[in-house]
Amino acid sequence: xxxxxxxxxxxxxxxxxxxxxxxxxxxxxxxxxxxxxxxxxxxxxxxxxxxxxxxxxxxxxxxxxxxxxxxxxxxxxxxxxxxxxxxxxxxxxxxxxxxxxxxxxxxxxxxxxxxxxxxxxxxxxxxxxxxxxxxxxxxxxxxxxxxxxxxxxxxxxxxxxxxxxxxxxxxxxxxxxxxxxxxxxxxxxxxxxxxxxxxxxxxxxxxxxxxxxxxxxxxxxxxxxxxxxxxxxxxxxxxxxxxxxxxxxxxxxxxxxxxxxxxxxxxxxxxxxxxxxxxxxxxxxxxxxxxxxxxxxxxxxxxxxxxxxxxxxxxxxxxxxxxxxxxxxxxxxxxxxxxxxxxxxxxxxxxxxxxxxxxxxxxxxxxxxxxxxxxxxxxxxxxxxxxxxxxxxxxxxxxxxxxxxxxxxxxxxxxxxxxxxxxxxxxxxxxxxxxxxxxxxxxxxxxxxxxxxxxxxxxxxxxxxxxxxxxxxxxxxxxxxxxxxxxxxxxxxxxxxxxxxxxxxxxx
Amino acid sequence: xxxxxxxxxxxxxxxxxxxxxxxxxxxxxxxxxxxxxxxxxxxxxxxxxxxxxxxxxxxxxxxxxxxxxxxxxxxxxxxxxxxxxxxxxxxxxxxxxxxxxxxxxxxxxxxxxxxxxxxxxxxxxxxxxxxxxxxxxxxxxxxxxxxxxxxxxxxxxxxxxxxxxxxxxxxxxxxxxxxxxxxxxxxxxxxxxxxxxxxxxxxxxxxxxxxxxxxxxxxxxxxxxxxxxxxxxxxxxxxxxxxxxxxxxxxxxxxxxxxxxxxxxxxxxxxxxxxxxxxxxxxxxxxxxxxxxxxxxxxxxxxxxxxxxxxxxxxxxxxxxxxxxxxxxxxxxxxx
Numbered sequence: 001x002x003x004x005x006x007x008x009x010x011x012x013x014x015x016x017x018x019x020x021x022x023x024x025x026x027x028x029x030x031x032x033x034x035x036x037x038x039x040x041x042x043x044x045x046x047x048x049x050x051x052x053x054x055x056x057x058x059x060x061x062x063x064x065x066x067x068x069x070x071x072x073x074x075x076x077x078x079x080x081x082x083x084x085x086x087x088x089x090x091x092x093x094x095x096x097x098x099x100x101x102x103x104x105x106x107x108x109x110x111x112x113x114x115x116x117x118x119x120x121x122x123x124x125x126x127x128x129x130x131x132x133x134x135x136x137x138x139x140x141x142x143x144x145x146x147x148x149x150x151x152x153x154x155x156x157x158x159x160x161x162x163x164x165x166x167x168x169x170x171x172x173x174x175x176x177x178x179x180x181x182x183x184x185x186x187x188x189x190x191x192x193x194x195x196x197x198x199x200x201x202x203x204x205x206x207x208x209x210x211x212x213x214x215x216x217x218x219x220x221x222x223x224x225x226x227x228x229x230x231x232x233x234x235x236x237x238x239x240x241x242x243x244x245x246x247x248x249x250x251x252x253x254x255x256x257x258x259x260x261x262x263x264x265x266x267x268x269x270x271x272x273x274x275x276x277x278x279x280x281x282x283x284x285x286x287x288x289x290x291x292x293x294x295x296x297x298x299x300x301x302x303x304x305x306x307x308x309x310x311x312x313x314x315x316x317x318x319x320x321x322x323x324x325x326x327x328x329x330x331x332x333x334x335x336x337x338x339x340x341x342x343x344x345x346x347x348x349x350x351x352x353x354x355x356x357x358x359x360x361x362x363x364x365x366x367x368x369x370x371x372x373x374x375x376x377x378x379x380x381x382x383x384x385x386x387x388x389x390x391x392x393x394x395x396x397x398x399x400x401x402x403x404x405x406x407x408x409x410x411x412x413x414x415x416x417x418x419x420x421x422x423x424x425x426x427x428x429x430x431x432x433x434x435x436x437x438x439x440x441x442x443x444x445x446x447x448x449x450x451x452x453x454x455x456x457x458x459x460x461x462x463x464x465x466x467x468x469x470x471x472x473x474x475x476x477x478x479x480x481x482x483x484x485x486x487x488x489x490x491x492x493x494x495x496x497x498x499x500x501x502x503x504x505x506x507x508x
Numbered sequence: 509x510x511x512x513x514x515x516x517x518x519x520x521x522x523x524x525x526x527x528x529x530x531x532x533x534x535x536x537x538x539x540x541x542x543x544x545x546x547x548x549x550x551x552x553x554x555x556x557x558x559x560x561x562x563x564x565x566x567x568x569x570x571x572x573x574x575x576x577x578x579x580x581x582x583x584x585x586x587x588x589x590x591x592x593x594x595x596x597x598x599x600x601x602x603x604x605x606x607x608x609x610x611x612x613x614x615x616x617x618x619x620x621x622x623x624x625x626x627x628x629x630x631x632x633x634x635x636x637x638x639x640x641x642x643x644x645x646x647x648x649x650x651x652x653x654x655x656x657x658x659x660x661x662x663x664x665x666x667x668x669x670x671x672x673x674x675x676x677x678x679x680x681x682x683x684x685x686x687x688x689x690x691x692x693x694x695x696x697x698x699x700x701x702x703x704x705x706x707x708x709x710x711x712x713x714x715x716x717x718x719x720x721x722x723x724x725x726x727x728x729x730x731x732x733x734x735x736x737x738x739x740x741x742x743x744x745x746x747x748x749x750x751x752x753x754x755x756x757x758x759x760x761x762x763x764x765x766x767x768x769x770x771x772x773x774x775x776x777x778x779x780x781x782x783x784x785x786x787x788x789x790x791x792x793x794x795x796x797x798x799x800x801x802x803x804x805x806x807x808x809x810x811x812x813x814x815x816x817x818x819x820x821x822x823x824x825x826x827x828x829x830x831x832x833x834x835x836x837x838x839x840x841x842x843x844x
Contacts, residue, residue: 302730326732334730341730343723345790345840354720354731361713368711408731 004030004065004161004193006051006082011060013046013217017427020046021057022217028162028210033184033194035208035225037201039237040453043217044197048164051195052084053077064161081161085151085168093140098122100139101154125153128190129183145176149183162193169200170288181207199288201233202492213237230492231485238484243459250442252463253278257447258330258416260299263308268294269471272308276416281438281448283462283479285455285491291471292451293335296418299449300332301325313415326355331409333402335420341405344394348386349375351393351404356411378407382437399430406437416447423457435461455487467491529839533784533796533832537803540810548813556809558684558692564805565694566591566681566760567772568798569753571779572705573746575797578780579709580742581722581789582638582645587750587776589656590630591769594623594754596660598677599669599764612674623754627747630656634747635740653773660766670763681760694756698801701749706794714741723790778825779804782832786840804828 007027013020021043028034038044049055050062053071062069064080071077077084091100098119099106107117122135131149139147148168155163165184169177184207188194196208204211204225211228213220213236220236256275263272269291276282286292297303299310301320310317312328322332334340342351352375353360360371375389382403386396393404402422409417419438423431438448438461452458458465459479467475467490475490528535544551570587577584601619606612630652638645680697684690709715717738720728729735750769758764783800785792807828811821 300730322730322732323734332730339724340726343720343727343790346719346723350716350719354716354728354733357713357716357731357733364712364714366711366713366716 006064006162006193008062009060011057014058019217024219026212026219028193028195030191030193032209033188033196033207035204035211036195036197038214042214044214051082083155083158083160084164085155086166091139091147097137097150098135101157125157129153130186144171145179148180152183164195166197215239234485234488243456247439252280259311261309263305265298265305272473276447278445278447279442281442281450281462283450283458283465284468285458285465286468287491290468292468293420296420296451300418329415331414332418333405333422337401337405342393345392347390348393349389352378352407355408374411382407399426402426418449420451455484532835533799540806544810548810551813560805560809561695562692564801565698566753566757567776568698568801569701569749570776571797571801572701572794573749574776574780575785575792575794576742577746578785579722579792580718580739584746585649585773586652586656588769588772589653590747590750591754591757592766593656593660594751595758595764595768596664596766597623599672602672616674623751627751628744631744631747632740634743639736639739664766668763668765673762677759678762681756702798709794718742719790778829784836786836
């Protein structure tokens, strides 16, 4: 097979208010696995979207070999042989593996589906991928890694020139990752350009031949994997990060508001112990899949726990649920505000007062005047930009929606707030406003547990950061004496490639 | 109203559109009434209107409960079977308990209480299992639709149980306040049930919780709303209203018949949908349902007065339901 090359020339992509890609020129050739890395907002997903035809660049060009590409839709990209395997599964669970691979283009013999050929062709493709999967099997019976491999096989069935794999291992267990790597290597050996997007740096030495790093929309560089070390990539990703300082006037008081004792939920988190004091902002840092979201949900009683207890102001909760936790003075802003935090079709006013319903009503009877007062208070205090408080929440921007979720909780006068990724998908100034809210509440003595993927945010916002790896709290650090790179190292440590570091003392 | 908005361009046109879409059924009802007042002889008489109310109250009361259930994101298909079974239980109680030497009035009251107990148990069953297992409300209530219908048939032996009720039981369905041309009691029951449902959905925490649960059950749960309790409440309410309808139906003809109410669920759901309640949950009003019930009643009455045959009536009513759903899906787009 002849050499293939996909390359960009001076690609720039502007979104309202931000420049997602800034004059990026790079190239990926066939026969090698090219890792594309960068923290959130680095522009790597924008680049993938441009290659996939999901969005157009503002300026600049890109080429496959010497042909200039100009995509109006994702089907244009398919036609040119550029396929993307997304981390969300796009398979139909009720159909067989073979049907899924050839969905929409099943081979026919005189207008009837030719099942024999379908299964034969699927079998051959799976063999090429060195995957031991029965083409007759229904997809819902497959494990995660098998589904992921089928997904890649499906991509391969389009005879692609370029395959982009978007976080293919994020849902897989360690041993499953190895099987997936086999499939990726098989793919590479077919002479396809493989672009591998990941946040798991520990995987790179095993799978990547080159690493391309983006930061804040700019290309930092492309390096041969064999020529660099782990820490080089990290400093390429983060650069010199300026951590803004936290206001110094927030006093952590002595009284413990919440104590988490031996909290465990099989496969998610085990034996978690920590205390939170009044006015304290405690961060939890960990990679995706470390169990941080599940831990927060467990503390709040949103999901059942296997054992352990949560003590709020001396009161013990063994199998909590959100109803009890609201009464106890605990609030949770969930990871996904649109599907877990808000009722988008309902008004801003309603959404600000659901959690505090028991406080605004006189027993069973609604007190509408009081409810309106509660809603108006949060709009004012949190500076929520609204047209009409009766319009549906769906009409607000991401940052204002997040403020509504927070306002819904502040109306309950909580003693402790749990924030799960509160800054996801919102702009920089809204982010800063949300931190201000957290600090303002802390000054009043409200405690906070703060979970975020953005490490510099944790360093900025928190008094103390707990490190979570594989469902366990393994360390506790002081953000004032730590750099982003060091925090990243701490979160990654203990992954298989770094076993030798495991018993060394933590970096502070 | 429309003319005002045109003569004053300052008024936000989108707001006017939304207002009209929200109240399209009221506007249609007024137009329909004016049209029939001129076109159909005897339409605008007291007797005719009392007749409309009397005959539509039986399904109408259930429509309020159905509105609550649909707002909470659920559905109850079993209500028709409950209507028949309630009449059978009261009739059987009257016959059996008097046979055991009990006073007829007391026996009837025991029957009424047993029917209410049935409503609560069935509603609880629906809510508990739907919530715990996550099986669709459509299926859970389809099961009870058939089970309760069969149970009514078994209890009654497949025949109407006539002439068992005390005289006063007739008042439920056939009585009037103020003599022969007075206000029918079912119409008063309809108004009473409307007021209660209107209050619950508009002015209580349970009502607001129902909207939240129907709007997004996960957000509602994470806001500390008791989702299971809210669902069970809505399911029990619709069953209680179906039992009340069963008393009126069997009282009207003074017989408990297992097949009363058969097929009503679709008419009831139609009235709710015409009243603007969204099948996706979280959106709808009790007022809209009242208007929907009256609208369906008036159009049926009008078509009868104009000598439309029964089959044409089916087609016309089907078209109305279709248009109502079309408008409400359009409205959802305008708002979003």
